[in-house]
Amino acid sequence: MLDILNNHRSVRKYTNQKIDNTLLKELLEAAGRASTTGNMQLYSIVATTNDEIKKQLSPCHFNQPAITQAPVVLTFCADFNRFEKWCHQRNAEPGYDNFQSFFTAAIDALLAAQNFCIAAESKGLGICYFGTTTYLTQQIIDILHLPKKVVPITTVTVGYADGEAVRVDRLPLEAVVHENIYQDYSAETIDKLYAVKESLPENLKFIAENNKETLAQIFTDIRYTKENNERFSEMFWQAIKTQGF
Numbered sequence: 001m002l003d004i005l006n007n008h009r010s011v012r013k014y015t016n017q018k019i020d021n022t023l024l025k026e027l028l029e030a031a032g033r034a035s036t037t038g039n040m041q042l043y044s045i046v047a048t049t050n051d052e053i054k055k056q057l058s059p060c061h062f063n064q065p066a067i068t069q070a071p072v073v074l075t076f077c078a079d080f081n082r083f084e085k086w087c088h089q090r091n092a093e094p095g096y097d098n099f100q101s102f103f104t105a106a107i108d109a110l111l112a113a114q115n116f117c118i119a120a121e122s123k124g125l126g127i128c129y130f131g132t133t134t135y136l137t138q139q140i141i142d143i144l145h146l147p148k149k150v151v152p153i154t155t156v157t158v159g160y161a162d163g164e165a166v167r168v169d170r171l172p173l174e175a176v177v178h179e180n181i182y183q184d185y186s187a188e189t190i191d192k193l194y195a196v197k198e199s200l201p202e203n204l205k206f207i208a209e210n211n212k213e214t215l216a217q218i219f220t221d222i223r224y225t226k227e228n229n230e231r232f233s234e235m236f237w238q239a240i241k242t243q244g245f
Contacts, residue, residue: 004121009167011126012066014159019071023123027158031116034108042105043112043153044079046144047072053143060139061132061155070157075133075140076113078105080245081149102151102245109153117156126161129154135232137239148244169197 028045036042048054049072057075058067067073080096087094117127133140133155140152175193185193197203198215206218220226 001118001122004118007167008121009126009161009165010128011157011159011161011165012064012128013162013165014066014070014126014157015162017071017160019125019159024072027116027119027123027125030119031112034111034115036108036111037104040083041108041112042079042083042101043109044077044082044150045112045116046075046077046146046152048075048144049073056143057140057155060136060143061130062135064130064132066128066157067130067155070128070159072158074113074116074156074158075144075152076109076154076156077146078102078109078151078153079149080105081147084149096149097244099245102240106151106153113154113156116158120158124160125158126165128157130157134236137236138242141239141243146243151240151243151245169200171197 054068061067084094133152203215
C-alpha cells in the first residue's frame with residue numbers, strides 16, 4: 001500500500017479499454033467505506049460513462065482531453081439532499097442549510113474520492129483529479145441535474161493509462177509537517193524547502209517560456225491569478241447558495 005501511495009501519478013491520457021462493471025462497483029464500494037462525519041455519508045458520486053454527457057462536461061473542465069477520453073468520469077458531490085429527505089420522512093427537522101453543513105459534506109465527498117483513487121490505483125488503473133469542478137460549478141450542476149443541497153466538489157477521471165505518466169515532485173516532508181505546534185517559515189527555510197522544485201528542468205523551462213523571473217510568478221501571474229481566483233470564487237459561492245446552503 002505504501003508503494004502505491006508513494007508512486008501516485010496523475011494520468012491524463014487513457015487507452016480505449018473499458019473498465020469492467022464488476023471492478024467499478026468494487027471500487028465504488030471501497031469509496032463508500034471512507035471515513036464520514038457522524039456516519040451520515042453526506043456525498044453522492046455521479047459516474048458518467050455516456051459519451052454525449054462527457055462531451056457536455058468537457059467545457060466545464062476547459063476541454064481537457066481526459067474528460068472525454070477516460071471511460072469513466074466521476075463527479076463527487078457534497079450531498080445533504082438525501083439525508084434531509086430521510087429526516088423529513090422520519091419526522092425529524094433538519095437544520096443543514098448553512099456553511100458548516102456544506103463544508104462537512106464537502107469533506108465527506110473528498111474522503112470518498114481519495115478512497116476511490118487509492119483503490120483504483122491498487123487495481124492498476126490510473127486516475128486524475130480535476131480542480132476545475134469548482135470553477136464552472138453551475139454548469140456542472142445543470143448538466144448532471146443536481147437537485148438542491150447537492151454541490152459538485154471534485155471530478156476524477158479513471159481508466160487504463162496510455163503510456164507512463166510522470167511522477168511529479170513534492171516538497172520535502174519537513175515543509176508540511178509541524179511538530180506539536182505550527183512553526184512559521186523564515187526566509188531561509190523557504191529558500192531551502194523550494195530549492196529542488198525551483199531547480200527542476202521542467203520548471204526552469206516554464207519560467208523561460210513565459211518570460212518570468214521566478215517559479216512563483218508562474219503561479220501568481222499565469223496559472224492561478226488573483227483576477228481568476230476572485231471571479232471563480234464568486235461563481236462558486238453563488239452556486240453553493242443557489243443549491244440551498
